[in-house]
Amino acid sequence: MEHALIISNVVLWVAVLALGAISLALARQVGILYERMMPVGALMIDKGPAVGTIGPAFELNALDGRRVKVGGISPSGRGTLVFFLSTTCPVCKKLLPLLPSIQAREAATDIVLASDGDTTEHAAFYKKLGLSQFPYVLSQELGQAYQIGKLPYAILFDEAGTVRAKGLVNSREHLESLFEAKDRGVASLQEFVHSEKHA
Structure with missing residues (x-):
């Protein structure tokens, strides 16, 4: 009996060590x-004005009556992040x-919310979310011009109206990757990672 217990104990220890190694x-x-599938920031869909080019300029009225310039030289001398959204988009509502925290961190950048559709619906959405510090513009032409x-979707412009980064943004990391791409002087973090792998 004692011999069987010793054998079973040894077998159990061998099994535990094998599971640890596995x-x-x-x-x-x-x-x-x-490492191979590392998240690489906002997915840049290759449509619209290319990164490094000056985007089409628009002067639009925000829902709160402010006049907002998107694209072209910024009158305030600051960069602009245009965040395209929909009132029915759950990811937009999450982001x-x-x-506000991204605005606080990137103090030299203005944030503009952009969409299209019914003014009444968007005004209620804007008020409900309490984002009055950001201008909210409705323009189908803006979305079409930037495809x-x-x-x-977000587009980051510098103070001269040049597109510095853009992409589909599904998380905070994707939004922050636009600023990272701008700081590194690349179109997207995908481009940066790709160039690092082949360097």
Whole structure:
């Protein structure tokens, strides 16, 4: 009987050590896969004005009556982040509360909310979310000029109206990646990661 207990104890320890080794091997593989499929920021859809070009300029009235300039030379000498959204987009609703903290961090950049559709519906949406510090413009022409096909989408302009970064933004990291791409002087973080891998 004692001999059987010793054998079963040894077998159990061998099984525990084998499972530990398997767990370490799997953890290493997850790390390798994460490195290969690393999140690389906002997905830049290759439509609309290219990064590095001056975008079409628009002067629009915001819902609160402010006059807002999108594209072209900024009268305030500041950059602009245009956040394209829809009142029915759940990801947009998730990201909108993050904009004040991004504005605080990127103090040299103005944020403009953009959409199109019924003014009454958008005014109620704007008031409900309490984002009155950001101008909210409605313009179908703006979306068409920048060829916005999917939402939420953001375009980052510098003070001269040059498109510095753009992309589909589904998380805070995607929004922040636009500023990172601008700081690194690349069109997108995908481009940066790709160039680093081949350097």
